[in-house]
Amino acid sequence: xxxxxxxxxxxxxxxxxxxxxxxxxxxxxxxxxxxxxxxxxxxxxxxxxxxxxxxxxxxxxxxxxxxxxxxxxxxxxxxxxxxxxxxxxxxxxxxxxxxxxxxxxxxxxxxxxxxxxxxxxxxxxxxxxxxxxxxxxxxxxxxxxxxxxxxxxxxxxxxxxxxxxxxxxxx
Amino acid sequence: xxxxxxxxxxxxxxxxxxxxxxxxxxxxxxxxxxxxxxxxxxxxxxxxxxxxxxxxxxxxxxxxxxxxxxxxxxxxxxxxxxxxxxxxxxxxxxxxxxxxxxx
Numbered sequence: 001x002x003x004x005x006x007x008x009x010x011x012x013x014x015x016x017x018x019x020x021x022x023x024x025x026x027x028x029x030x031x032x033x034x035x036x037x038x039x040x041x042x043x044x045x046x047x048x049x050x051x052x053x054x055x056x057x058x059x060x061x062x063x064x065x066x067x068x069x070x071x072x073x074x075x076x077x078x079x080x081x082x083x084x085x086x087x088x089x090x091x092x093x094x095x096x097x098x099x100x101x102x103x104x105x106x107x108x109x110x111x112x113x114x115x116x117x118x119x120x121x122x123x124x125x126x127x128x129x130x131x132x133x134x135x136x137x138x139x140x141x142x143x144x145x146x147x148x149x150x151x152x153x154x155x156x157x158x159x160x161x162x163x164x165x166x167x168x169x170x171x
Numbered sequence: 172x173x174x175x176x177x178x179x180x181x182x183x184x185x186x187x188x189x190x191x192x193x194x195x196x197x198x199x200x201x202x203x204x205x206x207x208x209x210x211x212x213x214x215x216x217x218x219x220x221x222x223x224x225x226x227x228x229x230x231x232x233x234x235x236x237x238x239x240x241x242x243x244x245x246x247x248x249x250x251x252x253x254x255x256x257x258x259x260x261x262x263x264x265x266x267x268x269x270x271x272x273x274x
Contacts, residue, residue, distance in 0.1 A: 002173055002174065006174075007173075007174060010174040010178065010179075013182075014178060014179070014181075014182045017182040017183070017185070017186055018182045018185050018186070021182075021185065021186040021189040021190075021209055022185070022189055024189065024193065024205060024206075024209060025189045025190070025192050025193030025196070025197070025206060025209070030199055030201060030202050033202055033205055034205060037205050037208060037209065040186070040209065040212065041212060044212055044215070044216050047179065047216060047219075048219060051219060051220070051223045052223070053219060053223070053233055055233075056219065056233055056236060056237065059237060059240060060240065063240050063241075063244055064212075064240070067244055068208065068243070068244055068247050071247060071248065071251055072201065072204070072205065072247075072251075075201055075251045075254060075255060076201055078255060078258070079201065079254070079255065079258045079264050080199070080264075087198060087265075093195070093196055094196055096195055096196075097191070097192045097193075097194075097195035097196040098192065100191050100192070100195055101188040101189070101191045101192035101195075102188070104187070104188050104191055105184065105185070105188045108184055108187075109181075109184060112177070112180060112181075112184065113177075116177075120175050120176070120177070121175060121176045121224045121225065122173050122175055123173070123174065123175075123223070123224065124224065124227045125227070126223070126227035126228055127228070129230060129233070133230070134230065134233075137230045137234060138234065138237075144229075144230075144231070146234050146238075149234075149238055153238055153241050153242070156241075156242065156245055157241070157245055160245035160248055160249055163249055163252070164248050164249055164252040167249070167252040167253055167256055168252040168255055168256055
């Protein structure tokens with residue numbers, strides 16, 4: 001049985017994720033969309049903290065809130081006037097988007113609720129993964145350890161840096 | 172009351188569908204990119220939830236999420252570089268106005 005405070009925090013996370021993600025795609029000012037995206041990402045980080053993955057929550061805040069959203073805001077300010085509204089949607093496009101989203105919601109929701117017995121799983125007890133365990137998992141070569149993806153990501157990031165410079169530089 | 176798995180899976184599902192809706196309806200390229208970020212994040216959260224509830228004590232879902240975050244950062248940086256380059260050439264980043272990619 002969880003404490004009342006813990007339950008309240010869970011409900012706040014759930015409501016924040018739903019409300020802010022809907023606002024992200026419905027607001028007509030793009031700078032506001034970026035801000036609501038930031039709130040959604042924060043809610044996700046709080047969820048990671050709540051589920052005992054402190055390291056992951058910290059990474060989420062540092063990389064998403066500290067890196068990606070700042071990049072979004074910079075590029076929005078570079079490419080559009082902050083006060084502008086986006087153009088009104090044509091009804092055909094909106095209907096198309098709604099149909100795709102509602103279909104996905106319906107089908108996936110039906111599958112989800114048909115597995116009700118599994119979904120009623122309660123939160124099992126778990127010790128927080130220590131930094132030692134995380135480091136060994138990330139840099140080990142044994143079974144269930146991830147040195148090769150780690151190195152592949154480093155090569156990917158290098159390629160991304162070079163690609164970004166080549167694409168965005170002035171000619 | 173206890174919070175079971177479904178209480179976390181439903182908001183991520185809504186988040187993913189919002190991403191789909193935004194990706195189809197938005198015209199501004201940066202807004203489309205924001206929708207893609209929403210979808211990526213919904214999947215990340217699902218990895219973590221399944222790991223925590225069904226396989227506590229293992230780290231597979233968490234590692235997937237870590238690597239997915241790194242890849243998302245790289246993808247966003249490159250996409251924004253391309254968008255800024257397009258803006259320089261066309262003065263406008265609406266997908267409907269950009270009909271040719273070579274310039």
